[in-house]
Amino acid sequence: MTEAYDRDNVFAKILRGEIPNATVYEDDHVLAFSDINPQRPVHSLVIPKGAYRDLTDFAENASEAEIVAYVRALAKVARAGDVTETGYRVISNTGADGHQEVPHLHFHIIGGAPAGPMARRMDVDADG
Ligand code: AMP
Numbered sequence: 001m002t003e004a005y006d007r008d009n010v011f012a013k014i015l016r017g018e019i020p021n022a023t024v025y026e027d028d029h030v031l032a033f034s035d036i037n038p039q040r041p042v043h044s045l046v047i048p049k050g051a052y053r054d055l056t057d058f059a060e061n062a063s064e065a066e067i068v069a070y071v072r073a074l075a076k077v078a079r080a081g082d083v084t085e086t087g088y089r090v091i092s093n094t095g096a097d098g099h100q101e102v103p104h105l106h107f108h109i110i111g112g113a114p115a116g117p118m119a120r121r122m123d124v125d126a127d128g
Contacts, residue, residue: 003103005051011104015049025077029069032077032109041112042081042088046073052105054094074107083111089118 006012013019014033021033024044035043048070052058058067078084088111093100 003053005053005057006103007051009103011045011047011102011106012051015047024080025073027069027073029066030073032073032080035108039108040110040115042083042110044077044081044109045106046070046077046109047104047106053103054100054105055092056094058105074109077109078111081109081111083109086111088112089115 010019014021015031021031023031023033025032025046029049030046031049032044032046035045048058048062048066050058050062050066052062058070062070074090075084078088081088088109091108091110092098092106093108
């Protein structure tokens with residue numbers, strides 16, 4: 001069964017203006033803001049304004065206008081962070097095994113320093 005969207009998740013509250021955020025980019029379909037716990041000098045979160053739980057929900061249900069705006073915004077946010085030339089990592093944790101903590105679709109854009117290996121090996125990271 002597909003899980004319902006949780007309207008009380010922290011990013012829904014940010015979108016409603018109930019919690020402040022450090023906005024780095026915004027348009028009709030997308031909001032991007034600094035991660036509250038940055039993992040590198042540049043760490044932005046890019047979220048659709050629509051109520052989508054994760055990448056699967058968004059890819060299956062968002063309109064083409066929302067999808068185009070979202071993908072274009074990823075590059076705009078990288079440019080805003082001045083990491084386009086030096087490089088950056090894009091991550092979207094999805095569901096339980098993906099270790100998704102906030103159930104509103106978000107892509108992390110992380111840069112400004114080397115990101116390191118992509119993921120720890122399963123056999124040394126079995127506990128998450
Ligand atoms: P994930 O594990 O992919 O769901 O990551 C959720 C991210 O949201 C984490 O990197 C948190 O630091 C970040 N986060 C949680 N609350 C806030 C907030 N109020 N403002 C900005 N970032 C947040």
